[in-house]
Amino acid sequence: MFTALFVMTGIALVLGAGLGFAAIKFKVEGDPLVDKIDAILPQTQCGQCGFPGCRPYATAIAGGEAEINQCPPGGEEGIRKLADLLGREFKPLSEEHGVEKPKSVAIIDENTCIGCTLCIQACPVDAIVGAAKQMHTIVAAECTGCELCLAPCPVDCITMEPIAETVDTWKWRYPVFQIAPAALGTARQEA
């Protein structure tokens, strides 16, 4: 009788451990709706929406605690996408949260930088490199343009520069507007 008891307990323990392991190993991360919303948000991580990052804002939207028009970097297009996803009405960007700006990156004036590391701590995506008392630099490719490093800098040596268009990022205009290059446009008027 004791053998049976032991065997049953043994099986229960093994299965329990298996289940427990599976629960940890195959844990479903987060809510799929939050993921979908987070995928639309621009990941600038600037906090202008009033939440400490894009994911918390996504969670708040999914929970019905936030409006869909609070993210300035996402702009109108982002709001439209959120409205489509959630079946809500489109609203213009809420002014109290900010305005849509051209995409920019932060530039550190390396002559003025005193190496205080305050901006490094502020940057949400670790886009700034440098060590204490060493001049710091921003890795432009990683910078999301969130502006969070501007305020902490004690010597105001960080500025935002709009990203210039290059041939690789240039886009054909919507054809309703005729493409008339500047130089030839004038030549044509004179002709």
Add this chain to the structure above:
Amino acid sequence: MLRKLFKFHGGVKPQTNKERSTTAPIAAVPLPDRLVIPLHQAVGGHPRPLVQPGDRVFKGQRIGGADGNLSSAVHASTSGLVRDVAPAVMPHTSGLTTLSVIIEPDGEDRWGELDKVNYRSTPPDELRDFLRDAGVVGLGGAVFPSYLKLKPGKEGKLKTLVINGAECEPFITCDDMLMRERAGDMLKGILAMRHMLQAEEVLIGIEDNKPQAVAAVQAAIAASGQSGIEAVAIPTRYPAGGAKQLIRVLTGIEVPHGRRSTDFGVQCFNVGTAFSIYEALELGRPLISRLVTVAGNVDAPRNYDVLIGTPMDHLVRLAGPRADTDRYIMGGPMMGVRLPAFDVPVVKATNCILVGSEAMFPAPAPEMPCIRCGECAKACPADLAPFELYWFSRSKNFGKAQEYHLFDCIECGCCSFVCPSHIPLVDYYRFSKSEIWAREREKEAADAARDRFEFKNHRQEREKLEKAEKLAAKAAATREKVAADGATAPAAGSDAAPAAKPAPDAAKRALIEAAMEKARQQKAQAAPRNTEQLSPDVQAEIADIEARREIVAKPAASPLPPQDA
């Protein structure tokens, strides 16, 4: 024996306008006073500059080194002085600038040392590196680095090497003239490619409106005594020179959506590319010049052998542009792009400069609504539904446009050509494509930012945890010490066990008291010492500061509450 040819879907027959520019032989161009050589000329990377302002360069010297996997080198087209390495307007509709090397020719046109290579005895990998550093790219217009296409694929060999001499676009005749005048050397380049690709057969497709070119290439093949190479005259029908279309016509293979021709054992190169491969391997000359057709609104349309970097207006002047010229188009009337200025440089992608005027290319009739007549679908060589693509692009429904294989569109312009409603269809596709690319870039950047943000949060959590653990360990150690100290004294007492419990609290308080005392002492010591013999102003200021210090110090010095919160 006549080869069986196949037909591709759709296509149109625009006026070819090729006769006038083929009457005179290829001409040389006098050296301009300035060459502007953009470093970014091929699909892919942005070569880094290898020269500085003030450097003297030889003809053929490398001035831009290939960076990364998808890039190819750039060379000085003549000997001279590097005036500047700076952004200059490039021949692109956008009118944007790109980093360019500006060379002032010294007039001697002196070559530097030239490395030749024997392709038969060199391993394929080295040959590919050699061609990358010689800057050889596809000269048909796509400017894809050739060395990347010169890999035989999984099986180690290719069935058919297709050489594209179709040149279907109206007005352009540079490939025609190349075949007429340089067929022998071009054939040597083809043989080198055949060797690298281990191709069984070579088919050179030439539209049948170029009988002299066909004859010249056939004569060259006969003279070389090679077998398995054939020059094939194919029916003139735009766009027979599209890679997929030419492969279809010559081999019957239809490369389906999402597949590449190499999956079917076929690879395609332009005749101009073959010639520059000959120059690179057998003469050691990197790609520094190409043939350019100057046609359209000029008195004497003609083909020129042009150094890369030559300003276009310098070149066009030789052909006698008419007074009412108001635009240059790079490429032909079907696929060409209008240029932002007249003095942009000739680059590796420039096969033709089409000089235009209002009278020659009047503005298109206003766009009318699509009547869904289906003419465009009948004409589309890629077998797409252009009117659907148009509809989705117009309404910015990019997901749908992609579903309808927008990226299979080769922008040949057949659909716009036949559309009775004069819709600039290709403009819509270009718009859609660049929007989709931009979105993809944005998405990649956002994903990277998300990862980095999560990583930073994770790191901060971990640091916080580590710090807390360290503190806890330290506190525990001190507590033990204090408890041990305290325990020795009252250990003799009767109720040792219950006293042990409040001990940590007492010990903690003692620690804090000690720290506070230390701080107080430090503060007292920090009093300025040079307070004697100061001016009254400074004295007053010090007094003021002292007063403020008092206020700040007060709460800190106040007695500690009996229980810490």
